[in-house]
Amino acid sequence: MEVALNLLLKKAPLCSNIVYMLEWFEEKDQHILILEYPQPCLNLKTLLRYNNHKLTETQARGLLAQAVRAAKHCMNQGIFHRDLKLNNLLLNTRMMEVKLIDFGCGDLVKDSGYRYEFRGRHRPPEFYTKRKYHAGPTTVWTLxxxxxQMVTGRPAFPTKEDIIAGDLTFDSSLSG
Incomplete structure (x- = not known):
């Protein structure tokens, strides 16, 4: 599926906030993907680690705007990334450009929603309460x-129970 999604992404229009597949090869029991590699770069999780685990609101706003453009482009192309996380966003540190990577968990957007396992700690509440989730709302939730996390240095919901309850505490230092 990852190869198919990468091929779909390459249809015009392109988005500067996505790492594109340049080539791919099929081997006996695996696919080999050759992808763009922006340099110099690091993923956003590493960037946070280098910055005391959080960014200023201005920095986070600029980076998130680019992540939103990438996610919106995917949705417009009929692709649900399904694994949006700080590790899957590369930052070209020279250009301050964010690029979305890793479509290995992705799927085509379906109106009927998804029932299968959701990867990562960014599961939406409806994954737990209804055992079903949808691409658009889940993408917004994850963003x-x-x-x-970028502005507070901590996960919004440390546990599954916190997600279900919607217990979210904002730092007083954040702008309103």
């Missing part, structure tokens, strides 16, 4: 969780 919000990443923004929260």
């Amino acid at each position: 919000g969780l990443m923004l929260f």
Whole structure:
């Protein structure tokens, strides 16, 4: 599926905030993908680690805006990334350009939603309460969780129970 999604992404229009597949090869029991590699770069999780685990609101806003453009482009192309997280966003440190990577968990957007396992700690509440989730709302949820972590230095919801309850505490230092 990852190869198919990468091929779909290459259809015009392109988005500067996505790492594109340049080539791919099929081997006996695996696919080999050759992808763009922006240099110099690091993923956003590493960037946070270098910055005391959080960014200023201005920095986070600029980075998130680019992540939103990438996610929106995917949705417009009919692709649900399904694994949006700080590790899957590369930052070209020279250009301050964010690029979305890793479509290995992705799927085509379906109106009927998804029932199968959701990867990572960014599961939406409906994954637990209804055992079903949808691409658009889940993408927005995940982007919000990443923004929260970028500006606070901590996950929005440390546990599954916190996600279900919607217990979220904002730092008083954040702008209103």
